[in-house]
Amino acid sequence: MVLDPGHNGGNAADPGTINAPVPDGAGGTKPCNTTGTSTDAGYPEHAFTWDVANRVADLLHDQGVQVVFTRADDTGVGPCVDVRGELGARVGAAAFVGIHGDGAAPGGRGFHVITSSLDPGGAEVAAATQALAVDLRDSLTAVEPVSDYLGTDGLDSRGDLAGLNLNTVPAVYVECGNMRNAADAALMSSEAGRQALAQQLAAGVLAFLGR
Secondary structure (H helix, E strand, C coil), X not given: CEEEECCCCCHHHCHHHHCCEEECCCCCEEECCCCCCECCCCCEHHHHHHHHHHHHHHHHHHCCCCCEECXXXXXXXXXXXXXXXXXXXXXXXXXXXXXXXXXXXXXXXXXXXXXXXCCCCCHHHHHHHHHHHHHHHHHHCCCCCECCCCCECCEEEEXXXXXXXXXCCCEEEEEEEECCCHHHHHHHHCHHHHHHHHHHHHHHHHHHHCC
């Protein structure tokens, strides 16, 4: 199982690296990575994703699931989104879950799960990806409402995300909430909130693996 904690703590200090173009999986390029967003109080997305990913990994390890991270710490730069997206196939993962926090207008609340609209792994992988997305969506509704500003019923499909377009295993990004929304920010900034999100992410992954 690959967990992809979005962004990295050192990205802002190395714009030359993170702004360099890399393949986007759709015939074009996009920047290697970005700095991510933050809450209005300054809690950064990269720290949120790193913390939640580690909590999810601990819960999955307890159930015998081997977890591979796309980055080793929260102080480095990158890796680039193309490298992250290719990791699942390289390690033979059953699935890839990217963990993010959105930075939308503050009036919007809730989480959504994103899949690639390009179906890079073919029809069978696309079907498994949709199942993964639904399992995560259904699990996360226990702690957070589905997005009221993007997607449909907590699900969205996009063709511009290299980390998904370059994946040939079932792969999703989870925007765990809108960090610019006060209610979402309160949940995502608290240790209890992050643990609750991690528990539901792990439950969704286990439901998928148990199919």
